[in-house]
Amino acid sequence: MELNDYQNSSELHRDQQTSDRGEQEELKPDRDGKSADPVRGKWSPFIIFVLPGLSILLSVVILSTVVILFSQHFSEVKVPDADFKSEHSQLKSNVTRLSEEVRSLRTEHKSEISKQKQDPPQVQCPDQWRRFQKSCYYFSLVKKNYTDAQRSCTSMHTNLVVINSAEERVFIQHWTHKGSHWIGLSDSISEGDWRWVDGTDYASSVKFWSPDEPNNRYNVEDCAELLVFGEWNDAPCNFHRYWICEKSA
């Protein structure tokens, strides 16, 4: 039994030795230089050195990418910001300029209004009408009897002219060289009762009768004509004369 025990113990020892050797052999590379264990022999240096290196490299690449992306993002944000600033300053200067323009236009407008109050703008007269003071005058190009001449004026919403001043007479005379013109004065309702067509009081108004006129020659002269030299004569109303219409400007 002792021998067996010994043998057993020897076998055990041998087994242990074999086992240890086997472990050593596992770590040793083969004769052709390859590790006996395909995992531990081949990947260990990779795991120890290359993988951390690659990790560091990858981290650096990722970090760099992140930094680049961030810097790009901020530079993109800054560009519009710069644009906005320049646009803002431009708008600000525009506003300042426009405010000044508005202020100057206001001043101009105010001075124009006060000027117009002092000297009201002259109203334009229609084509073929002439303005004098606050009236427009139409000088006919053809002749008609007194009634038709007055009718012609009323068709244009006016009347035959009423002469109220020496100045008006002078103005009218400037445009009546071509012949006698009917004016808005007659005594056809009652002989000797001269009336202006617009109701202006005859007695108190200025008169420019030619000497010895109105004479009511042959007892048929009830309409006043303006002679070329600016004086008045009473003449038969059925005579054909040029005429003058007057209306407020």
Ligand code: MAN
């Ligand atoms: C002369 C004068 C006037 C008269 C005209 C009529 O010029 O007798 O008083 O009205 O003739 O044509």
Ligand code: CA
């Ligand atoms: Ca006469």
